[in-house]
Amino acid sequence: MVWLSDDERFAAIEENLKIINNDIAEAAITSGRNPDDVNLMAVTKTVESKFINKAIDCGIRLIGENKVQEFLLKAPELKLDSCKAHLIGHLQSNKVRKIVGMVDTIQSVDTVEIAKEIGKRSVMQGISTKILLEVNAGNEYSKFGFTADEVFEKACEIAEIDGVCVNGLMCVAPICEKEAELRAVFSDMRRLFIDIGDKKIDNTNMNVLSMGMSGDYESAILEGANLVRIGSAIFGARIYR
Ligand SMILES: *Cc1c(COP(=O)(O)O)cnc(C)c1O
DSSP: OOOOOHHHHHHHHHHHHHHHHHHHHHHHHHTTSOGGGSEEEEEOTTOOHHHHHHHHHTTOOEEEESOHHHHHHHGGGSOGGGOEEEEOSOOOHHHHHHHTTTSSEEEEEOSHHHHHHHHHHHHHHTOOEEEEEEEOOSOTTOOOSBOTTTHHHHHHHHHTSTTEEEEEEEEOOOOOSSHHHHHHHHHHHHHHHHHHHHTTOTTEEEEEEEOOOTTTHHHHHHTTOSEEEESHHHHOSOOOO
């Protein structure tokens, strides 16, 4: 990868966000929706705080981090007064205590047990934590997420837990060779989202359908995503240390 100066990276972030916002608006309109109905999350794993703050300066109002520790380290440096944060990576139960109260939503709830732990820690803090249920949308490489068959039943079970509120679904789509396969994955997710919403489970608001990343966000929006999680298309390829 070409080594860029900070100023070049700031400029690239600004430019990338313009392009992505345009693409999102176009896909939203094509799918018969208002561009404002689709929320853009900047995924900030491995990204230094100064670049995240640049994205916030450019209008980003939602960021997503994968790891509790990384988020807690960066959080004091981030302009979080004007931007919400979600946890989007797999959460281990021994980290729940540290993250509850620090993020607006935990998107990556993939077992009833982790939801119980989030609920317990939230009640201790006197709060309720918004969560999304992660669905394993045919992704054989990912071991995380509820299967499509079980997610309704699990949503009912989780709805009974004090201190959490189910706010929608999230998925990471598998890598598909054909666009039609990818669209089918997103379309199945949307049907699940609508079906569960129609059942009107108590203490559950099916508001958020979080799907679509740098490589597939337009397809996700065309199939009904209202939150897309975009990292490398904003910040450039990630460098893992
Ligand atoms: C890394 C990550 C993203 C963003 O991936 P890009 O391909 O860089 O846009 C989105 N969602 C989750 C859960 C991730 O881990």
